[in-house]
Amino acid sequence: MLDNDPQDSFARYALGLEYVSAARLEDAREIFEELRVLDPNYPATYYQLGKVYEQLGSEQEARKVYEKGIYVTASQNDMHTKSELEEALDGLLG
Numbered sequence: 001m002l003d004n005d006p007q008d009s010f011a012r013y014a015l016g017l018e019y020v021s022a023a024r025l026e027d028a029r030e031i032f033e034e035l036r037v038l039d040p041n042y043p044a045t046y047y048q049l050g051k052v053y054e055q056l057g058s059e060q061e062a063r064k065v066y067e068k069g070i071y072v073t074a075s076q077n078d079m080h081t082k083s084e085l086e087e088a089l090d091g092l093l094g
């Protein structure tokens with residue numbers, strides 16, 4: 001799917017999830033970071049990217065990603081995703 005439309009946010013997100021499932025965390029990080037640049041308003045990116053940073057042991061980067069995601073989702077009135085990001089951030093800080 002991504003080959004057919006390299007700008008397709010969902011296809012890029014799905015590829016990132018596949019990399020996470022295959023424990024290819026650096027590849028997942030790269031894909032999610034690309035998605036964050038290409039489509040900074042794609043809310044699910046922030047949760048998954050934060051989790052990847054956590055798994056890579058980079059808690060400071062995870063915190064930054066969660067905080068940015070909270071800001072983005074609040075501006076979109078996406079309270080469900082915002083809540084998930086707040087919970088992930090609380091878990092990281094807790």
